[in-house]
Amino acid sequence: MIKRVFILCVLAVGLLMQSCEDKTLTDLSVKYESLMLPVGESARIKVTFTPEDADNVLLVWSSSNESVATVKDGVVSFVGVGTAVITVSCGNISKTIHVEGAIRSLSVAVPEGTEIHVGAEFTLTTTPDPVDAQVSVVWSSDNEAVATVSSTGEVTVVGNGTANITATAGPVVVTYPVVCENLLESAIGYWEFDDPSSIGKPIKGKPLVPQGEGIKWVEGPSADNLAIEVPMHEYIIADLTNAKPNGGPESETPQTDRAYQWSMMMDFRLPTVGGYYYTQHGGVNMGDGDFFVRYRSDQIDAGKGSYIPIIAGNPAEPYTPWIRMVITCNNAVFRMYCNGVEVAKEGGGYPLVQDLDARYSLPVRSLLYIFGEPNGTTADGKPNFAASDDDKPFPCAAIAFWDKTLSAGQVQALGGIAH
Numbered sequence: 001m002i003k004r005v006f007i008l009c010v011l012a013v014g015l016l017m018q019s020c021e022d023k024t025l026t027d028l029s030v031k032y033e034s035l036m037l038p039v040g041e042s043a044r045i046k047v048t049f050t051p052e053d054a055d056n057v058l059l060v061w062s063s064s065n066e067s068v069a070t071v072k073d074g075v076v077s078f079v080g081v082g083t084a085v086i087t088v089s090c091g092n093i094s095k096t097i098h099v100e101g102a103i104r105s106l107s108v109a110v111p112e113g114t115e116i117h118v119g120a121e122f123t124l125t126t127t128p129d130p131v132d133a134q135v136s137v138v139w140s141s142d143n144e145a146v147a148t149v150s151s152t153g154e155v156t157v158v159g160n161g162t163a164n165i166t167a168t169a170g171p172v173v174v175t176y177p178v179v180c181e182n183l184l185e186s187a188i189g190y191w192e193f194d195d196p197s198s199i200g201k202p203i204k205g206k207p208l209v210p211q212g213e214g215i216k217w218v219e220g221p222s223a224d225n226l227a228i229e230v231p232m233h234e235y236i237i238a239d240l241t242n243a244k245p246n247g248g249p250e251s252e253t254p255q256t257d258r259a260y261q262w263s264m265m266m267d268f269r270l271p272t273v274g275g276y277y278y279t280q281h282g283g284v285n286m287g288d289g290d291f292f293v294r295y296r297s298d299q300i301d302a303g304k305g306s307y308i309p310i311i312a313g314n315p316a317e318p319y320t321p322w323i324r325m326v327i328t329c330n331n332a333v334f335r336m337y338c339n340g341v342e343v344a345k346e347g348g349g350y351p352l353v354q355d356l357d358a359r360y361s362l363p364v365r366s367l368l369y370i371f372g373e374p375n376g377t378t379a380d381g382k383p384n385f386a387a388s389d390d391d392k393p394f395p396c397a398a399i400a401f402w403d404k405t406l407s408a409g410q411v412q413a414l415g416g417i418a419h
Helices: 002-022 406-415
Strands: 025-032 033-036 043-046 047-050 060-063 069-072 075-078 082-090 091-102 105-109 120-122 125-129 138-141 145-151 155-159 159-170 172-180 187-190 209-211 215-220 227-231 235-238 262-270 277-282 290-295 299-303 306-312 321-331 335-337 368-372 396-402
Touching: 025 082, 025 091, 033 043, 033 075, 060 069, 069 082, 075 091, 105 159, 105 172, 125 159, 138 145, 145 159, 155 172, 321 406, 335 406
Parallel strands: 033 091
Antiparallel strands: 025 047, 043 075, 060 082, 069 075, 082 091, 105 125, 120 155, 138 159, 145 155, 159 172, 187 396, 209 235, 215 227, 227 396, 235 368, 262 321, 262 396, 277 290, 277 368, 290 299, 299 306, 321 335
16 A cells, blocks of 8 residues: 555656656747837837747846837837847847837928029938937939939929828838929910911910911921011010919019019010010000010010020121020019020119009000000000001911919029020
């Protein structure tokens, strides 16, 4: 009997010892192999044991870079941008988690005063959160036909349309849209004279209405283009009532019938020396309230009651090149450009700033006369174009108007003759 009890006891001790051995930790695993979170965030690392009910498990946690991530009782706190290795160990068993602290956000800024137009160049800057984070930004453009971007954020606008410039810093992706409008498409009126069957057919805006029967087609700026000549005492009426009124004297604000901020483009050439070639007129002539160009023996003039040289010429040679002239008006500030280059400068008796005068504004509730220079009124009170001897004919290939003041960069983007 005693022998039998002894045997049972030995068996029980053996089973007990075997059970204890099974609860010794043989391995452990962690939930993540790698982890990336923004600064300020935290995550708990779950640890699984083998066996699950292992005894005497004492986990020790450590971080290789506590300026990036700290760890306590399995909770990893991201305190900075960068990388670190989190290690958890028990005895001679350990596992590692590669962690990365990322920025919370990234803002993209464009330099103040940047104008978006074809040919514009500017550098986008980034500011991370936190602001002292050292980050590497990768730049890209989704439409390089509109805008390209260098590895340092330098943007070059090369075409019209929209391009999304993307800045990527780790998990943070920010997009800056570059929208470059087609300036001629944004005009309130745009006409080219390539169709002999229709003088006033618009590309934008309302049809032009010829006044007279003598308008003729002539050779344009290229073999594929035509131009028109409007004889003396005839003219074309432009209806710009789709324009928005703007600017003007404070006493007249808000304006309802005039645009004091406007721009005009005309492609033309002047065939003869001397004489005045009228481009547009806002109403009855009262003190030269109009815009004209003139070919002198030494230069091309443009003006609105004063002479402003826009092109220097050689008196010994006839002046024949085509010109893209742009006039911009910003209330009482007038600028004139030739083939994208500003040519009317302060000084020399040609001030850019003149008195604010409705005669130099753009009519948006009445009609605009192009190629005409009325001199007073007829007996029935209408503009008297037959009394003028200044509106000499000249070839014109295109005309456009805007109810806004184009910037120098936008005028430069229009360039020269673009047919």
